[in-house]
Amino acid sequence: xxxxxxxxxxxxxxxxxxxxxxxxxxxxxxxxxxxxxxxxxxxxxxxxxxxxxxxxxxxxxxxxxxxxxxxxxxxxxxxxxxxxxxxxxxxxxxxxxxxxxxxxxxxxxxxxxxxxxxxxxxxxxxxxxxxxxxxxxxxxxxxxxxxxxxxxxxxxxxxxxxxxxxxxxxxxxxxxxxxxxxxxxxxxxxxxxxxxxxxxxxxxxxxxxxxxxxxxxxxxxxxxxxxxxxxxxxxxxxxxxxxxxxxxxxxxxxxxxxxxxxxxxxxxxxxxxxxxxxxxxxxxxxxxxxxxxxxxxxxxxxxxxxxxxxxxxxxxxxxxxxxxxxx
Amino acid sequence: xxxxxxxxxxxxxxxxxxxxxxxxxxxxxxxxxxxxxxxxxxxxxxxxxxxxxxxxxxxxxxxxxxxxxxxxxxxxxxxxxxxxxxxxxxxxxxxxxxxxxxxxxxxxxxxxxxxxxxxxxxxxxxxxxxxx
Numbered sequence: 001x002x003x004x005x006x007x008x009x010x011x012x013x014x015x016x017x018x019x020x021x022x023x024x025x026x027x028x029x030x031x032x033x034x035x036x037x038x039x040x041x042x043x044x045x046x047x048x049x050x051x052x053x054x055x056x057x058x059x060x061x062x063x064x065x066x067x068x069x070x071x072x073x074x075x076x077x078x079x080x081x082x083x084x085x086x087x088x089x090x091x092x093x094x095x096x097x098x099x100x101x102x103x104x105x106x107x108x109x110x111x112x113x114x115x116x117x118x119x120x121x122x123x124x125x126x127x128x129x130x131x132x133x134x135x136x137x138x139x140x141x142x143x144x145x146x147x148x149x150x151x152x153x154x155x156x157x158x159x160x161x162x163x164x165x166x167x168x169x170x171x172x173x174x175x176x177x178x179x180x181x182x183x184x185x186x187x188x189x190x191x192x193x194x195x196x197x198x199x200x201x202x203x204x205x206x207x208x209x210x211x212x213x214x215x216x217x218x219x220x221x222x223x224x225x226x227x228x229x230x231x232x233x234x235x236x237x238x239x240x241x242x243x244x245x246x247x248x249x250x251x252x253x254x255x256x257x258x259x260x261x262x263x264x265x266x267x268x269x270x271x272x273x274x275x276x277x278x279x280x281x282x283x284x285x286x287x288x289x290x291x292x293x294x295x296x297x298x299x300x301x302x303x304x305x306x307x308x309x310x311x312x313x314x315x316x317x318x319x320x321x322x323x324x325x326x327x
Numbered sequence: 328x329x330x331x332x333x334x335x336x337x338x339x340x341x342x343x344x345x346x347x348x349x350x351x352x353x354x355x356x357x358x359x360x361x362x363x364x365x366x367x368x369x370x371x372x373x374x375x376x377x378x379x380x381x382x383x384x385x386x387x388x389x390x391x392x393x394x395x396x397x398x399x400x401x402x403x404x405x406x407x408x409x410x411x412x413x414x415x416x417x418x419x420x421x422x423x424x425x426x427x428x429x430x431x432x433x434x435x436x437x438x439x440x441x442x443x444x445x446x447x448x449x450x451x452x453x454x455x456x457x458x459x
Contacts, residue, residue: 041341044348283335290338 009106009266017270018103018250023095026246026277027239031060034285041289064235072231078138086133087229087236093129094240096122097247102176104260104269115176119251120164123206126244127153133237134225145224149215151296152205155303160202162311163195166318167255170195180259188256191321195314196256198307203252205303207245209284211291212299249280355429363411364427367444368400372421375399379413379422388413391441402444404430405437 005011013019032047036055039046047059074080100115100122102108112118127149134146168174170192171182189196205212216224226237250273253259257276260269294302349356358364375398380388387406390398400413400422414422 037342040346041338043341043344043346045346045350048350286335286338290334 010109010111013103013107014109017107017274018098018101019109022274023098023243023246027242028060028064030242030245030281030285031063032057034288035059037282037286038289041286067231067235070231072233075138075228078228079136082132082136083228084233086129086136087233087240090126090129090133091236091240091243093122093126094244095247098250100176101247101250101254102180102259103250103273104266105177105264106266107270108176111176114174116164116168116174116179116251116255119176119247120161123244123248123251124153124157124160130225137225137228139228141221141223141227142225144221145215145227148217148221148296149225151300152208152212152214152303155300156202156205156307159198159303159307159311160206162308163198163202163314164255166192166195166311166314167199169315170318170321172322176254180254180261183258184261187258187261192314192317194310194317198311198314199252199256201302201307203245203248204284204287205299206248207241207284210288211294213288213293214296214299217293245281245284246277249277249284253277253280351429352431358426358428360426362424362426362428363409364425365404365409365430366402366407366411366414366422366424368402368441369421369423370399370441372419373397373399374419374421376418378416378418382412382416384408384410384412393441399441401438401440403438405432405435 015021036046045056047056049059050056050062051058074083097119099109100112100119102111102115108115130149131146134142134149167179167188170188171179173179173182183191203209208215215221216226221227223238226234229237253273253276257280259276260273263269263272370393375390377390377398377400379400380390385406385408387403387408388400389403391401393399409424409428411424414424
């Protein structure tokens with residue numbers, strides 16, 4: 001039986017890597033890896049009950065299946081259509097930045113000359129969906145979580161945009177393929193470490209990793225904006241965090257870690273990108289075992305003073321580098 | 328910045344520590360041989376003086392008439408608080424602790440009649456000792 005649609009590279013990219021298959025794979029592996037790593041730091045075994053031989057790797061899949069078959073409760077006092085629709089929209093929106101990022105030469109879902117910038121813009125628009133979701137749930141904790149999410153967004157979006165701007169200035173292009181190719185002699189993290197630091201901390205804030213895990217602080221607001229959901233909607237809304245982590249880490253790998261370099265063809269390039277993605281994500285999931293939670297005002301202060309200063313310094317450094325080496 | 332590096336170093340150092348979890352019931356903690364575990368009665372030494380029933384603070388010991396015409400203590404291990412007073416009060420040393428402090432019951436009937444009280448009755452069903 002012939003495949004009904006011609007298998008173009010962008011279709012393969014959309015289905016396998018960096019598309020749907022890799023995304024769900026990342027969801028499972030990241031949740032499992034986070035639980036195991038944090039457990040290892042705290043001198044305990046992580047999940048081990050479901051499949052002891054392979055270190056409980058099937059645990060997140062078992063959780064997903066269990067959640068899929070649990071009851072889906074839609075409260076009567078909410079706008080029921082929006083209540084069910086917003087997690088789906090949120091999940092889709094958080095996966096959207098992947099569309100513009102190249103994972104290997106030719107593996108880009110939607111090629112655009114301004115891919116990097118588009119990815120960042122889409123990424124920053126996700127907060128709107130999150131706040132809409134929290135508002136639809138009509139619950140005290142989701143309101144608080146939504147407000148905290150807004151505050152955190154305000155704290156990280158300017159440094160994030162400035163650090164990405166610094167890199168775009170440095171490479172003189174926002175094309176996802178050319179951005180990687182211009183790092184052929186030195187990676188972006190070495191060229192502009194300030195921008196990397198600003199970007200990394202912004203990613204932490206954006207995906208609410210631990211020092212900034214303010215919106216879904218469990219002791220204070222039950223799960224922040226995700227409180228009211230169960231079953232499939234819970235998978236979609238809460239898995240959205242990890243999807244966001246995946247998308248933003250892909251962007252970070254493309255901007256700072258040299259993407260698929262030194263590989264040149266598509267398959268090894270994708271493998272190299274996956275390895276670098278793992279290296280990029282590892283500190284992000286280890287950080288849960290290290291830090292306590294910031295207060296809201298501390299997070300805002302970090303975002304608006306130190307992080308802003310670092311990202312401005314990154315822009316200045318990029319301008320200086322452009323002046324010294326016009327290539 | 329140096330503080331954060333230090334924090335990460337501590338975390339990475341702790342990645343290679345050995346785990347402290349006891350995976351009960353596959354593993355069990357080794358409490359040593361002389362722990363005040365569950366109490367069994369040796370009927371060959373027992374003289375039916377009923378001092379153990381008198382001293383028991385939890386009222387866990389009741390006496391039963393057995394086939395040989397003597398009375399022997401039966402212990403309700405759900406009530407027993409493992410204080411060891413009956414072992415201390417026993418003049419002949421027939422009541423003794425075993426080394427088992429963790430028993431799971433399949434029913435709420437935690438009473439052990441004298442004929443059911445052998446040290447083998449409180450053997451761990453599965454698992455190995457974990458030297459934690």
